[in-house]
Amino acid sequence: MIDDALKRYMPASDVHPPTIHDAMTYSLFAGGKRLRPILTIASSETVGGGTDSILPFACAIELIHTYSLIHDDLPAMDDDDYRRGVLTNHKVYGEAAAILAGDALLTEAFRLMTDANVISALPPGAVLDVINNVAAAAGSSGMVGGQIVDLESEEKAVDLSCVEYIHTRKTGALIIASVTTGAKLGGGTEEEVRSLSAYGEAIGLAFQIVDDILNVEGEEKLLGKSVGSDADRGKATYPGVLGLDGSKKRAQELIDKAVDVLGRFDEQADPLRMIAKYIGDRKG
């Protein structure tokens, strides 16, 4: 459903100028798990909200996530050749086009969230509030802020609070925004939004801890990228400060907490419960 919506909303890969639309499309359909848009929809449904009306926002968050991956992979950043088993954007289109494809995906996200053709069923005030949350989560005190501290922490001795700072911003902030976007646009009460935000906070951090663990002991075939790259680069990771066992324990505590804060919701929250468990169990 999300793939179909992305195809519907995005300019086709042959729209002029072709290079930019081709490069945008390449990374957008390069095998992402669609975790964030699924979270947005599942959160809306949890509070009794709609699915179709939320789709532009779910997709916009996936565009922002995709842009961040393209820029993270650049030679000046993590310098990765592969992601999800396929060549990274700049390996296919060159650095200039990859930077611009990221820029365009980020911009397109905000164009989509304000497109009168697809958002008219929602109250404009709520839409503005949600866009503001998404932008704050993606910006200099959120995702981008986490990425710069991540880069600056390479090859340095870091403590748990620094690793947590990086992870809660680089990965956590947009995951929380995915959940609260669905909860708010789905018509959730303030308390419901707060519970779901706590859920997002817990799974967001758990997701990144599991990522760190898989980078130590995962299988390259399932991951689609190199194992051991964090250690090679002296990255700030949970296993680096808590060890593997300590990291696994922490991830499980967060998954348990995520399921726990869903206690107020009935079986409509089952997809969110399943996602929490999937994050704890994932191998790739």
Next chain:
Amino acid sequence: MIDDALKRYMPASDVHPPTIHDAMTYSLFAGGKRLRPILTIASSETVGGGTDSILPFACAIELIHTYSLIHDDLPAMDDDDYRRGVLTNHKVYGEAAAILAGDALLTEAFRLMTDANVISALPPGAVLDVINNVAAAAGSSGMVGGQIVDLESEEKAVDLSCVEYIHTRKTGALIIASVTTGAKLGGGTEEEVRSLSAYGEAIGLAFQIVDDILNVEGEEKLLGKSVGSDADRGKATYPGVLGLDGSKKRAQELIDKAVDVLGRFDEQADPLRMIAKYIGDRKG
């Protein structure tokens, strides 16, 4: 007024993480002419609209313009060491921080345009419409689209329609959006918005033609950057296809046209008339 507003709206340069906010602030206060925000305010005032209520949008467009300059200057793009007489962002902060500072400025623009603390005086529907226009102007069929065709056209034989395609998107699209943002939020009628959009189209193209001309025969001291760099890179320019005299003639025609389409407005449009003349006469 715009500098003060930018300082008020933006996170201070020492907000954590400091590198990103310092890099963002550096380029934002590196001597820009503030043409776009001035156009936004002047357009609002031309249709009898306010000034203060428009400031967040005027500033947001300046953030988008600044991000585009930081990314354009990167080694993978135009590889410029100086802009406006000072070192480019990546020469001071490194490539990774410069890419992220651009990303953060773009994101911050959309956060600012949806910030309930500063936009509450405006109707939410009109705000969404304006954000949508700005995003479309900045995106893959606008500014980013123009930039990629610009890069792809280096060292190639290009015709007038290709140069016009690049210039109307790379520079023109955001200038038109600056004008229409002010006109719409200032409460202009559809016809007024259309007239002002035509004005923006004319001065936007004229601005870039003059830029091309100055790159051939301008004074480096006034420009703050190297003269002759376009020719060195085989860039697609107006002097390249029309010659210097033909380019000057075309720029003047566009300035005349810009003043002409303002005919329906009284002296409230005088600032816009002065800006058109300034664009035709500028030396740096």
